Amino acid sequence: MNKQINAMYFSATGTTKKVVTSIANQLSLNAGKDAQIKIFDFTLPAFRREPITFTKEDVVIVGVPVYAGRVPNILLKYLHTVTGNGALAIAVVLYGNRNYDDALIELTDILVSNGFKVVAAGAFIGEHSFSKILAQNRPDEKDMTIVKDFADQIYRKITNNSKFEDLLVNGNRPYKSYYTPKNKNNEPVDIRKVTPRTNTDCIKCKLCVNVCPMGSIDNEDPSKIIGICIKCCACIKKCPTNAKYFADEDYLWHKQELEINFSPRREPEIFI
Numbered sequence: 001m002n003k004q005i006n007a008m009y010f011s012a013t014g015t016t017k018k019v020v021t022s023i024a025n026q027l028s029l030n031a032g033k034d035a036q037i038k039i040f041d042f043t044l045p046a047f048r049r050e051p052i053t054f055t056k057e058d059v060v061i062v063g064v065p066v067y068a069g070r071v072p073n074i075l076l077k078y079l080h081t082v083t084g085n086g087a088l089a090i091a092v093v094l095y096g097n098r099n100y101d102d103a104l105i106e107l108t109d110i111l112v113s114n115g116f117k118v119v120a121a122g123a124f125i126g127e128h129s130f131s132k133i134l135a136q137n138r139p140d141e142k143d144m145t146i147v148k149d150f151a152d153q154i155y156r157k158i159t160n161n162s163k164f165e166d167l168l169v170n171g172n173r174p175y176k177s178y179y180t181p182k183n184k185n186n187e188p189v190d191i192r193k194v195t196p197r198t199n200t201d202c203i204k205c206k207l208c209v210n211v212c213p214m215g216s217i218d219n220e221d222p223s224k225i226i227g228i229c230i231k232c233c234a235c236i237k238k239c240p241t242n243a244k245y246f247a248d249e250d251y252l253w254h255k256q257e258l259e260i261n262f263s264p265r266r267e268p269e270i271f272i
C-alpha cells in the first residue's frame, strides 16, 4: 500500500485515540516498516484552528466519540474544514455502551461531502465518559482483537481494489435528533449548562486546564469554569487527586440511569 497513513481523532478520555491509533498501527504493520503514521489529534482547541487538506495519496482514520447519539456538535464546524480531495477514509465512532444511533452515518456523510472516499467504518465501545463502571476499561482485549482484524480487512480492501463502491453503514437519514436525558420524573432535562465542581483536594496542578477540549478552565483558579462545558469528563477522569466532580441532581440521575439501563455488554460493529 503506497499511501500515507494518518490517524485523526478527538478524544477527551482516550478511548477514541486508542482505537484510531491501533487501526493506524496495524495498517502500517501490514504496509511494511517504512509506513510512518501522521497524527492529527484535534482534542485541544489550538488544533482546531487550522484547516487540514489531504490528497489521493492519503488514507485517514477519522475518529470521534458519540455525544447524544450523534457526532459531537461542537466539532461540526471544524470537521467541515477538513478536505479529502479523494483521500481514502475510515470512519470510527466510540460510544459508551448505550447506542451510537446516527453518529456513524453522520460522520461518514461529513467525510463524503468533504471529498473523502470512505472505504470502511466502525462503531466501537469505550468506557462511558460520565461513569467509571459503564463499559469499564473498554475498549478491552476482546475489542482490540476485533480492531486488529478490522484493520487487516481494511488493508486487504485497499490493496486489492482501486475503485470503491459507496459504503453503507447503520443509521437514519434524516438523522434522529440529539438524545435527551431525563430527570427522575421522566421529564426531558437540559444539562448543557451543568459544570463540574472542585473540592478542597485540588492541588492547582492545572492538568485540568491543559486537558479541557474547550479551554474552559481558568488558568489562575482551576475551580472556575470560564467557558462551555461539554461534560467530556477529561478533567474528572484525569485529575490526580479526584478533585473534580458533578453535583447536579439531573446529571447524576441521568448517569445512574445509563449505568442501570445500559449495562449489558455491546459489541463493536464494522462495515466494510
Ligand SMILES: Cc1cc2nc3c(=O)[nH]c(=O)nc-3n(C[C@H](O)[C@H](O)[C@H](O)COP(=O)(O)O)c2cc1C
Binding pocket: 010, 011, 012, 013, 014, 015, 016, 017, 064, 065, 066, 067, 068, 069, 070, 094, 095, 096, 097, 098, 099, 100, 125, 126, 127, 128, 129, 130, 179, 230, 231, 232, 233
Ligand atoms: C456529552 C456526552 C454525550 C454522550 N452520549 C453518548 C451516547 O449517546 N451514547 C453512548 O453510548 N455514549 C455516549 N457518551 C459516551 C462516549 O461516547 C464514550 O464514553 C466515548 O468512549 C468517549 O470517547 P473518548 O474516550 O475518546 O473521549 C457520551 C459522552 C458525553 C461526554
